[in-house]
Amino acid sequence: xxxxxxxxxxxxxxxxxxxxxxxxxxxxxxxxxxxxxxxxxxxxxxxxxxxxxxxxxxxxxxxxxxxxxxxxxxxxxxxxxxxxxxxxxxxxxxxxxxxxxxxxxxxxxxxxxxxxxxxxxx
Numbered sequence: 001x002x003x004x005x006x007x008x009x010x011x012x013x014x015x016x017x018x019x020x021x022x023x024x025x026x027x028x029x030x031x032x033x034x035x036x037x038x039x040x041x042x043x044x045x046x047x048x049x050x051x052x053x054x055x056x057x058x059x060x061x062x063x064x065x066x067x068x069x070x071x072x073x074x075x076x077x078x079x080x081x082x083x084x085x086x087x088x089x090x091x092x093x094x095x096x097x098x099x100x101x102x103x104x105x106x107x108x109x110x111x112x113x114x115x116x117x118x119x120x121x122x
Contacts, residue, residue, distance in 0.1 A: 007078045007086050010116055014109075019071050025063040027056045035110065035117035043122065044103060070095045084111040 014033055021029025031052050034040075040049045040058060049058040071094040079087045088107045093100065108120040 005080075007080055008076070011076070011078055011086075011088055011109075014116060014118075015073070022062075022071065027059045027063070030059045031056050033118050034121075035112055035119045038117070038119050038121070040120075041122040085109065086116075 018030055018033050020026075021032070034052060034055050036052055038051070038055060040055055042048065042058070045061075047058060047061070049055045071092065073090045073092055076088065076090040081087055086109050088109070089104065091102070091104050093102050095101075106120075106122050107118050109116045110119045111117075
């Protein structure tokens with residue numbers, strides 16, 4: 001990755017936008033960060049989604065727990081993969097009205113049409 005691109009700032013901006021959408025239970029806003037062909041695999045819930053429509057359905061399922069608040073990434077590792085991709089591995093802690101959720105997430109982002117989009121998340 002070119003040294004002129006600060007991947008942590010890129011990821012933080014993407015995350016801030018998604019977390020705002022999560023706080024508002026905004027399915028379309030959450031789906032904006034994903035590529036049309038993206039895949040999400042949620043091992044804890046034994047669910048997966050392929051493509052935007054399935055991702056929106058998965059987001060609706062997540063929102064059954066209520067809005068997410070106080071969402072944090074205590075550990076975040078970001079690795080550039082050429083000029084058009086980067087990989088993220090981080091831990092998270094998030095609170096809903098029903099529970100506090102902790103875990104890790106892996107994401108692969110690709111630059112598509114000038115925008116960074118998540119193509120894989122697990």
